[in-house]
Every structure is written in structure tokens, then in C-alpha cells.
Amino acid sequence: MINDSLNINDKNYNRDKMYEETIISAIIIFIVLRLLVTQNRLERMPYLNVINFGVAGVITLMNPSPLGAVTSMIYFIMATVAANAIAFSIDKIREIEHDTD
Amino acid sequence: MILIDFPYAVVVLVIVGTIGGLLQTRPIDKILMLAVLGDGLVGMIATYQYLDVAMASSFMTFVGIIIMMIGLIRTMEIKKAKGELH
């Protein structure tokens, strides 16, 4: 038996043009290329936060059900805690290294 | 108006996360690129509508990042106390 795997094009059949996903995808691509190029470490943190907002929004836009909203909420709160940890350790490593000077 | 679907943005996220992680030299920069890669992974799982897998994957990715941070700070403190720092 050939198992029909989940086809990504299934949900595209009954959809008219969705401008919202286009706008968020364009924003994500622009910001992530900007994140790759900047050198200052602490300047990258706000760009990472914009990416978190974008992905959390798209998860709900593509799955308009209560489980999609709960997934988006859990993803966003976990991503905020991780960004907090990264910013804290950037500061702490700078303090450890500059104390030896 | 050209339509950019979300999987294209996820591909850019994953590629930038990988190549950026290769090209950076300090461990703290590598972990930041790992966070970008984890974002892309969860986005791709959610596109295919595997939502419970996305919840568990996001939880484990970000807890892993936090544990790696604690280990990195602990390692650098021990190295500094021994005197063999950079």
C-alpha cells in the first residue's frame, strides 16, 4: 500500500491570495540577512526578537485552530526566555574577559 | 505582487543559521546562530501541521540553549581561576 504522506500543497487548494504570510516572510528574510552581517553582538539581539515575533505569528496564521494558538504561545514564551539567557551570558562573558585586563 | 511563501523564509533561516555558525569563531556567537537554526526548524515543523511535535521541539531546543549557556559560563570561570585564559 502506498501511504499518502502529508502533502504541503493540500492546504493551498482553497486559498485565495494571502498577503499576510508574504509580508511576514519578506520581513524575516530581510532581518535574518541583516543579522548575519552585523558585527556587534548586542546589536543582534533585537533582530533575533523580530524573528521570534514573525515565526510566532505565522504558526497561528497557518493553523487557525486552538492547538495552533497554544503552540504559538509556548514557542514565543520559550524564545523570550532563551533570548534573555543569551543576552545575560553575553554580558557575563564580557565581564569575565575584561576583568583580566 | 510576487508571493513569497513561508517555506522560503524558513530555508533562508536554516541556511543562515548553519553558515553563520560555521563562520563565527567564538562559542557565544555560535550559540546565537544555533538559536536562529532552532527557530527555522520549529517553523518548518509547523508548516507541515505537526503541531505537537513543534511544541516539544521548541521546548527542548530552548532548554538545551539555556543549559549550554550555563556550561559555557562555568567553563570560562574555571579557566580564568586557573590562569590559563586566552
Added chain:
Amino acid sequence: MNEILAIVLGAVLSWLNFVLIDIWMGLPEAPGVRGAKAIGKSIEKRDGDLGGGYFSGNIVCSPDASAGTLLASCCYFAFHSPAGGLIAALFVYFGNRICADPGYAGTTGALTITILIWATSYIGLSPQNFIVGIVIAILTIQGLYHPLVSKLIGKMARKMNRKVIEPE
């Protein structure tokens, strides 16, 4: 309603909602956690305003009104009724307790945006416009050019009589 006009209106309403509530709750005054202080000092070093820097740092590191706006509009869209906004306010309240935030900016932002979405649903706006709107609003605050936006936030905070640290 025309689609582009709806998205622009949603973006303006989300921007006003989360910026005004955050400044009113005193976010530009002091950093909540250590990561926010580092981001604020880094923005000040690049010719920015310290109050605006603490504002950006608090948005990154703890759930505040921007998180409340995003999650409330997502849940309103998923549940097709204002009950979703209240559920999101509950989750953001839990998140505030996890991050040990002394204020309740997230819950307030979630409740006010729920009222706004319900009120504008009689004009023709739908919750999707607000989801895209909050992403565009965060892009203008944190994605474009940090020193200029931080000076604007500092000026708004002083006009609303918040005790922001003065630049020397």
C-alpha cells in the same frame, strides 16, 4: 475594506497600544533584568538614548505589552471570539510570573488589544490584520535603526512625565 488599508490601520493601532502601555508602565526607567541593561548600554554607546535603550532591552528579555498584543490577537483569531484574548492574558500572566517581572504590562496589553479588536470588527478589520500589524510595529522599533528610534521613545517618555535618566 481595502486590504492594504486594513493592514496599515492594524499596524498603527498595535503600535500605539504597545508603546503607550509600555511607557505608561515605566519600562524606559529601569532595566528589569541584566540582559536588558546590557542592550540599553550598547544602544547608548552608539549615540542613542538610555531610556530608549532600556525600552528595547525590556522588550527583548521579558514578556511585556508587545508579547501580550501578539498572543492576544493570535488567540482571538484561533478561537473566533473575544474569549481567546482572555485565555492569552492568562498565559501571559503565567509568563510574567516565570520571568519574575514586577509589573503587569503583558496582561494589560492583552486585555486592551482584545477590546480594540472587538471594537474595530464592526468597521471591517479582522484579527489577521492585527497579527501582521504587530510584526510590522516591532520591525519599526527594533529592526531599522536603533539610535533614532530610541531618541523618539525617550522624548515620548519625558513628555508623559516618566523619570527617565537624562543624557549628559
